[in-house]
Amino acid sequence: MSEILVVGSLAYDSIETPSGKVDRALGGSANYFSLAASLFSKVRVVGVVGEDYDQKDYDLLNNRGVDLAGLSKVPGKTFHWAGSYEGDLNEAKTLKTDLNVFADFNPQLPEHFKDSSFVFLANIAPELQLQVLEQVKSPKFVGMDTMNFWISIKKDKLIDVLKKVDLVLINEGEAKMLTGAANAISAAPLITAMGPKAVVIKRGEYGFAMYTKDEGYFILPAMPIPTVVDPTGAGDTFAGGFFGYLAAQKEVPTIANLKQACIMGSMMASHTIQDFSVKALAKVTLGDLEKRLTEYKKVITV
Amino acid sequence: MSEILVVGSLAYDSIETPSGKVDRALGGSANYFSLAASLFSKVRVVGVVGEDYDQKDYDLLNNRGVDLAGLSKVPGKTFHWAGSYEGDLNEAKTLKTDLNVFADFNPQLPEHFKDSSFVFLANIAPELQLQVLEQVKSPKFVGMDTMNFWISIKKDKLIDVLKKVDLVLINEGEAKMLTGAANAISAAPLITAMGPKAVVIKRGEYGFAMYTKDEGYFILPAMPIPTVVDPTGAGDTFAGGFFGYLAAQKEVPTIANLKQACIMGSMMASHTIQDFSVKALAKVTLGDLEKRLTEYKKVITV
Numbered sequence A, B: 001m002s003e004i005l006v007v008g009s010l011a012y013d014s015i016e017t018p019s020g021k022v023d024r025a026l027g028g029s030a031n032y033f034s035l036a037a038s039l040f041s042k043v044r045v046v047g048v049v050g051e052d053y054d055q056k057d058y059d060l061l062n063n064r065g066v067d068l069a070g071l072s073k074v075p076g077k078t079f080h081w082a083g084s085y086e087g088d089l090n091e092a093k094t095l096k097t098d099l100n101v102f103a104d105f106n107p108q109l110p111e112h113f114k115d116s117s118f119v120f121l122a123n124i125a126p127e128l129q130l131q132v133l134e135q136v137k138s139p140k141f142v143g144m145d146t147m148n149f150w151i152s153i154k155k156d157k158l159i160d161v162l163k164k165v166d167l168v169l170i171n172e173g174e175a176k177m178l179t180g181a182a183n184a185i186s187a188a189p190l191i192t193a194m195g196p197k198a199v200v201i202k203r204g205e206y207g208f209a210m211y212t213k214d215e216g217y218f219i220l221p222a223m224p225i226p227t228v229v230d231p232t233g234a235g236d237t238f239a240g241g242f243f244g245y246l247a248a249q250k251e252v253p254t255i256a257n258l259k260q261a262c263i264m265g266s267m268m269a270s271h272t273i274q275d276f277s278v279k280a281l282a283k284v285t286l287g288d289l290e291k292r293l294t295e296y297k298k299v300i301t302v
Helices: A029-037 A055-062 A100-104 A126-135 A148-153 A155-162 A172-179 A184-192 A234-247 A255-272 A279-283 A286-300 B029-037 B055-062 B100-104 B126-135 B148-153 B155-162 B172-179 B184-192 B234-247 B255-272 B279-283 B286-300
Strands: A003-007 A011-017 A020-027 A042-049 A067-073 A079-085 A092-098 A118-121 A141-144 A167-171 A198-202 A208-212 A216-220 B003-007 B011-017 B020-027 B042-049 B067-073 B079-085 B092-098 B118-121 B141-144 B167-171 B198-202 B208-212 B216-220
Touching: A003 A029, A003 A067, A003 A126, A003 A234, A020 A029, A029 A042, A029 A055, A029 A234, A029 A255, A029 A279, A042 A100, A055 A067, A079 A100, A118 A126, A118 A234, A126 A155, A141 A234, A148 A155, A148 A172, A167 A172, A167 A234, A172 A184, A172 A198, A184 A198, A184 A208, A198 A234, A198 A255, A208 A255, A216 A255, A216 B286, A234 A255, A255 A279, A255 A286, A286 B216, B003 B029, B003 B067, B003 B126, B003 B234, B020 B029, B029 B042, B029 B055, B029 B234, B029 B255, B029 B279, B042 B100, B055 B067, B079 B100, B118 B126, B118 B234, B126 B155, B141 B234, B148 B155, B148 B172, B167 B172, B167 B234, B172 B184, B172 B198, B184 B198, B184 B208, B198 B234, B198 B255, B208 B255, B216 B255, B234 B255, B255 B279, B255 B286
Parallel strands: A003 A042, A003 A118, A011 A079, A042 A067, A118 A141, A141 A167, A167 A198, B003 B042, B003 B118, B011 B079, B042 B067, B118 B141, B141 B167, B167 B198
Antiparallel strands: A011 A020, A079 A092, A198 A208, A208 A216, B011 B020, B079 B092, B198 B208, B208 B216
């Protein structure tokens, strides 16, 4: 088993959906990612929190064996995001973003993090993604995510990061925005042309579309979930399940492994959306995943 | 092989998409359906056209062995629809609807149509769907489509039709509108609760979700098509491929047949969208479908 280094946000989220609302519940890409990935592999977190960060939120990851040596606590408040979802829950409306301690985030890797084999650069400023990547000695497999904000204001820097990664995990809307393509299918090869060998386009309730330079498209639907309580963190959970599965395999990622990783990410994300914040995700066991996978196979089997 | 009776529109469409435009090109649900279904099975059309309906458009179906005895030509002009698509082409903007001869459509079945085993009630007024169904003696399998217009103004009548059919093929947006559900997954069982044993929700570029009372969900993505030229008729083509395949099987539709029918409908629709009007569809051969099916299986195979 190889270690996965993740850099991303640790946050408190205030979320409203048709199912209800939560105030300052645990969130952030690094939290969702780590909870998902740690079911399969050792995870190392690089991030920053404020003085208000709750001990039980540290413990949640500590208890899963996640290495928090790269998590600094600094004066000030933890990153806070407030958003709401309506109707089909496909898009969040951001009500408030308080960067707080995240505004001066300067990611420094503890010495023992620098030999990490797998690296996931969650959605943070492209310069910081590069800064982290430069500190890792010889990663075996590097993935990244991004968002519309960075595509609109730091596209050049973002393209520099794209050149250095093996895989991009990105939302459908952001894949179209990044490439100017009309749909995910035409966006995918334009993204791999920017550098990465593979791209996984996350399509929310519709599942995912992976495209690899070597093998083309691999596309499957999402697990059917009648009631989506809160879609926040589904994409980061997908990435966590994906990387957790990959890092637990013996070989350098093969196409077959990448396909299984997509499915594992998708199964994991199908849990996250069934409750607010990390509530459902934190309870998922390998047994739950196995069971859902069996149901899923029935759904997609001809 | 059993005969399929289809009632629907025969039209001339004026369409504009990012790929270009066509004026008064052949369209209408019955045309798309018949072209697709006739690759597999005998098709009988019930519909109405005006004096401007071109002989070559009759010939297109005649040459495929489609029985046009139920197609009446009456004084006036053929139904005309004008629409445009933008961006991701997921939704048509209707610019003009001239019902013309369609306004007084009074579907009467020729005597030899009344023993049809398979019936497809394409998107027309629910009363007319019922009127057609009442003239068929003992159909083995009946399917229907509908649209937002009928859901908003004739929902009660529509629900009467739903009680009498085996299967509904419906767009995702319309499935949500009909049921008030937030997504296709929760809409599906609400639709089968209205009567039909099965519902196939058409999700455009995302594929389809079938739900049957007996076996639950069967969901697959669409064939990846990088450049969608014109999505008009994709849903009717899906229905045509679906029914054409079903009617060509020996057994009364089984779950396994319904699943294959979905895939066949989807492969057929993936051709339709690659050119304007029926241009691509009219050229598709069983060999083309076989080839595309092989490519598709590669895309969805783990």
